[in-house]
Amino acid sequence: MSSTGSSHWGAFRVSGAGATLEVTPRPGDPDPTPLLGNIAGAHRHGSRVARPALRRPRAGRGYDSFEEVSWDTALDRVAEALTRAREHGDNAIFGGSYGWASAGRFHHAQSQLHRFLALGGGYTDARDNYSFAASNVALPHLVGHRGTHAIIRGGTDWPVIAAHTDLVVAFGGIRAATSYVSPGGRATHDLREHLRTATARGLRVASVSPLRDDLAADLAGDWLAIRPGTDVAVMFALAHQLVADGHADLDFLDKYTVGGRRFLADVADRTPAWAAEISGLDEAAIVALARRMAAGRTLITVSWSLQRTRHGEQPLWAGLALAAVLGQIGLPGGGFGHGYGSVGEVGGGKLPYGLPTFPRARNPVPDFIPCARIADLLLHPGEEFDYDGGRYAYPDTKLVYWAGGNPFHHHQDLNRLRRAFARPETVIVHEPYWTATACHADVVLPVTTTLERDDLGAGRGDTHLIAMQRADEPYAEARDEYDIFADVAQRLGYRAAFTEGRTSGEWLRHLYEDWGADLDLPGFDDFWAAGEVELPGRRADTVLFAGFRDGRPLDTPSGKIELYSATVAGFGYDECPGHPVFHEPELSPYPIVLICNQPASRLHSQLDMGGVSQQAKIAGREPLRLHPTDAAARGIADGDVVRVHNDLGSLLAGARLSDACAPGVAQLSTGAWFDPSAPEVATCVHGNPNVLTRDVGTSRLAQGCTGQQARVEISRHDGPTPPVRAYDPPLEHQ
Numbered sequence: 001m002s003s004t005g006s007s008h009w010g011a012f013r014v015s016g017a018g019a020t021l022e023v024t025p026r027p028g029d030p031d032p033t034p035l036l037g038n039i040a041g042a043h044r045h046g047s048r049v050a051r052p053a054l055r056r057p058r059a060g061r062g063y064d065s066f067e068e069v070s071w072d073t074a075l076d077r078v079a080e081a082l083t084r085a086r087e088h089g090d091n092a093i094f095g096g097s098y099g100w101a102s103a104g105r106f107h108h109a110q111s112q113l114h115r116f117l118a119l120g121g122g123y124t125d126a127r128d129n130y131s132f133a134a135s136n137v138a139l140p141h142l143v144g145h146r147g148t149h150a151i152i153r154g155g156t157d158w159p160v161i162a163a164h165t166d167l168v169v170a171f172g173g174i175r176a177a178t179s180y181v182s183p184g185g186r187a188t189h190d191l192r193e194h195l196r197t198a199t200a201r202g203l204r205v206a207s208v209s210p211l212r213d214d215l216a217a218d219l220a221g222d223w224l225a226i227r228p229g230t231d232v233a234v235m236f237a238l239a240h241q242l243v244a245d246g247h248a249d250l251d252f253l254d255k256y257t258v259g260g261r262r263f264l265a266d267v268a269d270r271t272p273a274w275a276a277e278i279s280g281l282d283e284a285a286i287v288a289l290a291r292r293m294a295a296g297r298t299l300i301t302v303s304w305s306l307q308r309t310r311h312g313e314q315p316l317w318a319g320l321a322l323a324a325v326l327g328q329i330g331l332p333g334g335g336f337g338h339g340y341g342s343v344g345e346v347g348g349g350k351l352p353y354g355l356p357t358f359p360r361a362r363n364p365v366p367d368f369i370p371c372a373r374i375a376d377l378l379l380h381p382g383e384e385f386d387y388d389g390g391r392y393a394y395p396d397t398k399l400v401y402w403a404g405g406n407p408f409h410h411h412q413d414l415n416r417l418r419r420a421f422a423r424p425e426t427v428i429v430h431e432p433y434w435t436a437t438a439c440h441a442d443v444v445l446p447v448t449t450t451l452e453r454d455d456l457g458a459g460r461g462d463t464h465l466i467a468m469q470r471a472d473e474p475y476a477e478a479r480d481e482y483d484i485f486a487d488v489a490q491r492l493g494y495r496a497a498f499t500e501g502r503t504s505g506e507w508l509r510h511l512y513e514d515w516g517a518d519l520d521l522p523g524f525d526d527f528w529a530a531g532e533v534e535l536p537g538r539r540a541d542t543v544l545f546a547g548f549r550d551g552r553p554l555d556t557p558s559g560k561i562e563l564y565s566a567t568v569a570g571f572g573y574d575e576c577p578g579h580p581v582f583h584e585p586e587l588s589p590y591p592i593v594l595i596c597n598q599p600a601s602r603l604h605s606q607l608d609m610g611g612v613s614q615q616a617k618i619a620g621r622e623p624l625r626l627h628p629t630d631a632a633a634r635g636i637a638d639g640d641v642v643r644v645h646n647d648l649g650s651l652l653a654g655a656r657l658s659d660a661c662a663p664g665v666a667q668l669s670t671g672a673w674f675d676p677s678a679p680e681v682a683t684c685v686h687g688n689p690n691v692l693t694r695d696v697g698t699s700r701l702a703q704g705c706t707g708q709q710a711r712v713e714i715s716r717h718d719g720p721t722p723p724v725r726a727y728d729p730p731l732e733h734q
């Protein structure tokens with residue numbers, strides 16, 4: 001007997017249970033991800049939260065140990081803390097709770113938490129995401145809300161690119177490892193099929209990136225090893241060269257854009273020689289690339305990573321402007337794209353309807369933060385902040401409630417986040433695992449994983465809806481989020497409003513039937529027995545902005561692409577005026593640019609204790625890649641433990657020498673569990689790069705995450721190497 005399941009990194013089958021549980025790919029998936037190999041080893045790992053636990057207050061949050069208690073004691077404590085916090089106003093509860101949680105349409109931690117808190121009086125929410133906040137806020141000004149959705153939720157589909165595109169100019173490359181992941185999961189990973197077809201037909205990629213292997217192995221092309229943070233200069237120079245060669249599409253700029261001519265004036269002195277000096281690319285290579293772009297059907301794509309940097313709005317904006325100068329926006333396989341390779345859903349097909357969703361409740365509290373301003377919220381109550389033309393104030397937070405995210409993985413400057421988490425009266429965390437965030441809570445409630453409950457799984461544009469079937473008993477005393485919230489709501493007097501009288505099993509059936517009513521699907525029981533159902537009406541032939549080119553206006557103020565936005569100009573942000581500008585990378589005494597990209601061996605911090613993630617470690621630490629020349633200059637050999645530091649903190653990592661890194665660039669992926677157990681040696685002895693990243697927004701426009709890059713120095717670590725304790729539960733030992 002096997003059951004069907006799904007994760008953000010793909011659908012699977014499960015057989016066995018407990019320590020002998022086995023996970024195999026969904027049989028219909030042509031290219032399942034190796035990340036499935038993390039699931040079995042994590043299932044009953046010692047880092048699971050077994051029972052509700054309360055912090056024993058002594059040294060402070062994140063330094064104390066915990067005592068296990070009964071569910072009744074823990075839930076009473078949660079209900080009391082919520083009641084006490086609400087006396088200060090409902091906005092004193094921060095329930096933003098950013099994070100990826102798990103796949104599954106019903107047991108989605110944030111949806112459950114938000115509904116629970118909204119029905120109880122409301123909460124301060126978080127806006128946008130860590131992934132592409134700068135794009136989410138800037139793009140509506142440039143291409144309208146519908147245009148933003150069209151770009152971010154899919155763009156031109158891969159089969160169209162495979163059939164029509166001659167050249168992809170990929171700023172940030174097109175990574176294969178990241179494309180396996182899609183929010184909600186993916187039943188069918190067909191990207192590599194499309195890449196192979198495209199390559200066989202002759203598609204070539206110019207991968208403009210600090211890392212050679214940002215170009216998927218199934219693609220062919222050239223690596224232009226750019227200095228990080230200088231893409232805008234290269235984009236300006238490419239536009240300059242298109243003009244110089246008479247290849248700028250002036251008709252397109254005049255007919256379809258506002259500010260096209262102004263952009264040409266802005267790049268008049270931005271020559272390839274100027275950009276070569278800044279970016280480290282050859283002047284001749286920039287000129288040649290501009291000519292290749294004009295010689296055929298060209299797609300310009302900007303990976304999400306480029307906008308997770310200081311002034312991250314600019315490479316996005318300049319990339320769109322460059323595509324407009326080339327004039328192929330709206331043509332099959334040409335124009336602009338954003339996030340190809342970043343996740344599987346970009347270019348990965350479209351469904352003409354939404355997916356089943358647990359109903360939200362209206363949140364009566366208007367207060368919010370841009371999600372990456374969490375430390376500012378907690379450290380600076382009452383202080384004002386700018387965001388997208390508005391001015392707002394941080395409420396005074398008394399209680400933080402986190403379910404389904406790991407801020408001590410995802411946020412920048414973790415030393416500062418520790419100080420921030422010391423401020424509120426109460427921190428409540430729901431987790432299956434003793435993450436660093438759980439260790440910084442007062443109340444930790446153990447929740448089930450997707451293997452321990454029934455759910456529905458699907459990602460946008462995917463081929464199938466998956467029955468996520470319970471494969472094993474809940475671990476120890478772990479419970480479903482839904483039942484936890486129902487019990488707390490009962491203590492607070494609104495259980496019936498939260499549950500609407502349904503059990504979780506009844507909700508699943510209801511969500512499926514309600515959603516599928518017009519779709520001619522099998523009944524719920526047949527779907528469940530089959531384990532999956534094909535989603536009808538899927539298409540994978542979208543051409544981004546084809547309708548716009550055919551005369552349908554965008555929902556911008558002008559109906560055109562606004563390369564100059566009077567709205568943004570009116571906000572008066574000098575660092576983000578109404579048109580794309582180049583900012584020199586900030587000066588730093590630290591010589592190496594550390595690329596903190598997404599890990600190939602896991603999703604973020606999830607299942608870091610699993611087999612695939614552990615196998616990638618070096619001396620038990622997260623691998624850090626650096627160029628052999630930079631290593632030699634520091635006496636570092638392959639396999640050495642290294643210490644990486646800057647003014648914000650320090651970490652230990654395992655060195656891997658690789659000429660896939662441009663000189664001056666090192667790479668350390670996110671997601672190694674934060675381990676502050678030996679502060680005399682390093683802030684984190686395991687290799688979480690967020691002890692080194694600055695906690696600053698992209699700009700006042702979007703206030704997005706800037707964690708993709710840090711400036712650091714690296715040295716060989718010759719002192720004692722403390723053990724990694726990141727996975728040890730901080731429990732009181734009687």
Ligand SMILES: Nc1nc2c(c(=O)[nH]1)N[C@H]1C(S)=C(S)[C@@H](COP(=O)(O)OP(=O)(O)OC[C@H]3O[C@@H](n4cnc5c(=O)[nH]c(N)nc54)[C@H](O)[C@@H]3O)O[C@H]1N2
Binds near residue numbers: 402432448596
């Ligand atoms: N330096 C740097 N930092 C970055 C980035 C970067 O590029 N550089 N990228 C950023 C990006 S794009 C993102 S999206 C974030 C990701 O940041 P997060 O989404 O916070 O990272 P995850 O590790 O996915 O955290 C999800 C947590 O939910 C828990 N979980 C799983 N299932 C359940 C459940 O059913 N219930 C509950 N309550 N919990 C569950 C998991 O155990 C895990 O701890 O990181 C950001 N941080």
Ligand SMILES: Nc1nc2c(c(=O)[nH]1)N[C@H]1C(S)=C(S)[C@@H](COP(=O)(O)OP(=O)(O)OC[C@H]3O[C@@H](n4cnc5c(=O)[nH]c(N)nc54)[C@H](O)[C@@H]3O)O[C@H]1N2
Binds near residue numbers: 228600602708
């Ligand atoms: N395996 C795996 N896949 C994932 C995730 C994961 O955790 N694991 N996370 C998912 C999530 S939440 C997101 S948001 C997406 C993120 O998707 P992306 O943002 O596209 O992914 P990253 O790996 O962070 O960055 C891609 C590459 O950008 C390059 N880069 C960095 N800075 C610069 C620069 O200044 N200029 C140029 N030209 N290139 C630069 C880096 O070399 C890096 O390898 O990935 C998703 N996919």
Ligand SMILES: [Mo]
Binds near residue numbers: 130131132
């Ligand atoms: Mo993300």
